[in-house]
Amino acid sequence: MKKVLITGITGMIGKHLSKLLQAEGYAVAGLSRATSASRYESTPNGFKFYQGDILDNKFLKTVWTDWKPDIVYHLAAQSYNGESWKAEDTTYLFNIQGTRNVLEACLAYSPEARVLPACSSASYGFVPENQQPIQEDSTPLRPISPYGVTKASMEMMARQFYFNYKLDVILPRLFIHVGPDHPPVTALQNFARQLAGIKLGIQDPLLKVGNLSSSRDFVDVRDGARALVTLAQIGKSGETYNICTGKAWTMQASLDKIINISGLKVNVETDPNLFRPSDEKVLLGDPTKIMGLGWKPEITFEETLLDIYTNWLKRLEK
Template identity: 50%
Template sequence: MNKRVLITGITGMVGQHFAESFRADGYEVWGIARFSASSRNEAIQDSSVIRCDILERDALMRHIRRLEPDIIIHMAAQAFNGASWDAEYTTHMTNYQGTLNVLYCARELMEKKDVKVLLACSSAEYGDITESDCPLVEERLLKPHTPYGVSKAGTEMLGYQYFANYGLKVYLPRMFIHVGTGHPPATAIQNFARQLALIKTGKMEPEIHVGNLESARDFIDVRDGVAAMRLLLDKGTPGEPINICTGKAYKISDILNMLVEISETKVKVVTDEGLMRAADEPLLLGDNTRISGLGFVPSYGIMDTLTDVFHDWMGRI
C-alpha cells in the first residue's frame, strides 16, 4: 500500500505544489480545505479534497482517524503578514488554535502509527531585526512584531511542545517568502505581476501602484521550497527549526524592474500609501546552512520564478 499524505490548506499555493510533488512519487494524497476555499488547479478539485475547517477539532479528528496518514503537511492558515493587522483575531485563532487541533489529532494517531507532522512556520517570527542581524540563523531570539509573526511563533512553540512532551515527530520549517503560480495578489510580487498583466492586455493604464520598494527579501521558488521541506521530512531532525530560504536577498525595486523587463511594458511607478505596512523590516535574509547541509540546492533562479508568475497572471487575466 502506498504511503498516505494529508495536506491541510491543499488549495493554497504551497499545498497544491506539495500535492503534485507527492503524487509524482506515488503517494496517496488527501487534502483538507475550508468549504469556501477554491483552486484553479483541476487536480485539487477532486474527491480527495475533504471540506473541513481545522477549527472544528471533532470533525478533523474523524477524518484523521479514518485516513490514518503517514505524513501530515499543515499549511492551512491565515497566511498573509500584511492582512493580519486587519484580521488579528482571525489570524491568531486560525493559526494557533488550528495548529493545536492538528497536533492533538496527530498525537492520538501515534497510537496506531509513526506519523510525521510538518508545520508551516515562518521567517516573520524573527520580527524586529536590523541589517546587521542578517543572515538570520535559527538560534536567533524571536521577536515577532506583527500579528501574523506572533501567531507563527506560537505555532512553532506548539510543535516543539508536542515533540518534547509526547515524542510526536514534528518538523519546523521557517519558511521565507515562497513565490510561485496560483497565488492571490496579496504579496508584492503577485500584485506587481497582476498589474503588469492588466497593463499588457490594455485593461489598465500604464501606471503601477507600489508600496515600499527599499526593503529586501529572501525569495524562494515554491518548487524549491517544497523540495527542501520534503528533504527535511526525509533527513531532518524533528523539533528543530530550520530556515527554508536561498541565502540571497533582492530589493523590491529590483524585483519590480525585472518584472517590467519580463512584461516588456513601459510603466509609471506610483507610490501608494495604502500599500505601506505598519512594520516592514529593511532586510529579511536567511542563513540556509542547515537545509543545505541536508543536500538542498535550489533549482530555480529568480528570473525563472518571476517569468512563470507573470505568464501565470497573463493566463488568469
C-alpha cells in the same frame, strides 16, 4: 506506500507539494475549508479530498481516523502577513487555535506520524543587518506583525508537543514563497497582476506600489515543495530548518526585473495604502542547515518572476 495528509492543500504551497508527493509515489490526502473549494479544480488530481475546517475537532477526528496518515504537513492558515493587520482575530484563531487542534489530532489519532507545521520567517521580526543572514538556532524570535506573532506561537506550541509528548515534529521556517497561482495579496503578485492588466489593455499604464526599500529572501514555491519533501524524508526530529536561498532582493530590484520581463513602459506611483504599520527592513536567511541534507534552490529568481507574470496573463485573459 506512505500516506500523507496536507492541511490547506488548495493553497499555493499545498498544490505544488501534493503534485510532487504524488510523483514521488506517496498516497496523498488533503483538506481545506469550504471557502477554498473554488480552488479545488486547479489543484492536482489523484488525492483524497476532505472539505472542512481545522477549527472543527469532530471533522479533524473523522479525517485522521479515516486516512491514518504517516506524514502530516500543516499548511492551513491565514497565511498573508500584510492581511493580518486587517484580520487579526481570524489570524490568531486559525493560526494558533487551528494549529493546536491539528497537533491534538495528530497526538490522538496518528501519534507515530511525522508532523511538519509551516513556520515562517515572519517570526524573526526585526533582525539587525549585521546579524544577517539569519540562522535558525542563534537568532531570537521577535515578530512585529500579527501574522508573525501567530507563527512564532504555533512553532513554540509544536515544539512543546515534541518535547512533552514525543510527537515527531520538524519545524520548517519558510521564507517568502512565491510562484504561480497565488492571490494578489503579496507585493510580487500585485506587481505581476498590474503589469499583466496593462499588457492586456484592461488597466492604465500606472503601477501602484508600497514600500520598495525592504529586502526579502524569496523562494520559488517549487523549490520550497522539494525542501518540504526532503525534511519529511531525512530531517531530524525536533529541529528547525530555514527554507531560504541565502540571497535577498530589494522590492525595488524585484519591481525593476518584472517590469523588464513585461517589456512595458509604465509609470510607478507610491500608494500609502499599500504600506504596513511596520515592516522588516531585511529578511535574509542562512540555508546551510537544510543544504546539509542535500537540498538547494534550483529555480532562478528571474525564472520565478517570468512564471508569475505569464501566469497572471493567463488568469486575466479568462
